[in-house]
Amino acid sequence: MSALPIVAGSLRARAFPPNWPLRIGAALFLIYVGYAARILDIRWERFVQGLDNGAKFLGRMFPPNVAADKMQLLLSGMLESLQIAIIATGAGVLLALPLGLFAARNLMPLPVTIAARGVIALCRTFHPVIVAILFVKAVGFGALAGVMALVVATLGFIAKLIAEAIEEMSMKPIEALRAAGSPFLSVVTMGVVPQVLPRFIGFAAYQLDSNLRNSALVGLVGGGGIGATLFTAFQRFDYDFVLTIIIAIIVTVMAGEVLSAFMRRIYQDEAPSGVVVEKPAGRLWRRFTPMERGLRLAFWGLAALALGWSLQTIEVIPEFLYDAPQQTADLFQRMWPIDWSYFGKTVGEALVETLHTATLGTILAIGLATPVALLCARNVSPSPWANALGRFILVATRSIHTLVWALLFVAVFGPGALAGVMAVAVHSIGFTGKFLSEAIEEAKAGPIEALRAAGASRRAILLKGFWPQVKPAFLAVSLFRWDINVRESAVLGLVGAGGLGVALQASMDNLYWDQVGLVLLVIFVVVVITEIVTTTIRSRVI
Secondary structure, eight states: OOOOOBOTTOOOBOSSOOOHHHHHHHHHHHHHHHHHHHHTTOOHHHHHHHHHHHHHHHHHHOSOOOOHHHHHHHHHHHHHHHHHHHHHHHHHHHHHHHHHHHHOTTTSOHHHHHHHHHHHHHHHHSOHHHHHHHHHHHHOSSHHHHHHHHHHHHHHHHHHHHHHHHHHSOSHHHHHHHHTTOOHHHIIIIIIHHHHHHHHHHHHHHHHHHHHHHHHHHGGGTOOSHHHHHHHHHHTTOHHHHHHHHHHHHHHHHHHHHHHHHHHIIIIISOOOOEEEEETTEEEEESSOHHHHHHHHHHHHHHHHHHHHHHHHSOOOTHHHHTHHHHHHHHHHHTOSOOTHHIIIIIHHHHHHHHHHHHHHHHHHHHHHHHHHHHHOTTTOOOHHHHHHHHHHHHHHHHSOHHHHHHHHHHHHOSSHHHHHHHHHHHHHHHHHHHHHHHHHTSOHHHHHHHHHTTOOHHHHIIIIIHHHHHHHHHHHHHHHHHHHHHHHTTGGGGTSOSHHHHHHHHHHTTOHHHHHHHHHHHHHHHHHHHHHHHHHHHHHO
């Protein structure tokens, strides 16, 4: 064992010598933060003035407006959002299953896999708001555009996860079925589906939860649902009704999370216990107990009822569907040829603003989420009240979408990138804090107990006991969140929070579709590059 370094002039050994590369990295990090803040015109004076505006804004929001006419509007909008989320989830997961199958490299030939993965990548590239805008142009305003936008989002997310699940499954049942001469469909139904069904249900539950949040989002751009009601309330400065809508969204998302947890518990967390039944012909083993079978039947029955109710009651104008293909083709024809000169005039500067907004928002989110994660982690904060407070903050911040947070912060700080940075940061607290708290709770107790036994301070235990163990998860979560935030920041300008969304909105308002085509192409390229960068860093550093 090597001896500990000795400080000159002292006989005391230094257990933790200065880490100069870390200090230099921290200095460069602070220089970047200052530079990006100057580019985005984020100043302390603006922030303080915004706090004053925020106090007045909050004063106008309380108490929430629960008048009868407002509650009728709220109920109508929430029901439509619920219908959009249910239909989009149902249709999306049904389409994602074959697409994920085609994308699995262990089942399909390479050309089929490449084509399927290309479709998945295209579905995942654009933010649901941008897809909703395109569908609104194709099929008009209303719930149909919202449903189609969320189906695309669901397709990209679920198909990718299904393909990964299929590639990770055991090939022994598949090879046995193939050796017995089973046709391809039998191989899929008897060999593939039973292995991936529990994970498939878990993905669908998560996506339903996500679509409940996004259904409020697509309404901001004409896709129907509670988002349209919320946007109208903002335009009328009806802030007390805005608070009522936000509370309703948070409650609905929390209910969706409970339902998702119930679905995952049935199909993922609890393995079937099995039961032996006495029959006249002898003892018979059954995979599920009567309770487990009843829960599964109840789940599928409720899912069918919810889907049937949504399809029957949602308001869709069928006439808009007849010429949707022609409208879509006409839209893309008007985007070509692309107006490249728009990049130098506006898009280049907006792109830089978008990247800085995503980066500063992620940095601020990590700073805000870390103490909340410590509150949630039971091995750091044993108080159940502190745990409950931390988890409420996580759920409340991620229940409201970034675009809605941007609307609120534009009202507080005024239009510009400062509102965008704050929106990205606050919405990211929920995601970042949740994964950080889970990583902290999974830390091994041995090093921490050793530090406590040696009389280390609480700060030393966090820095020298927990941090080395959670650092890989911390870096992975930060990179993943930055990747997501680049996509989110690209649309914040639609509500005045700066970035590429401002250029996109200006082009659409003026019907300059060749400029819209350029903005969409830039977003596509940026999203692809950020995904490559984060994947490379993750594979080499973490």
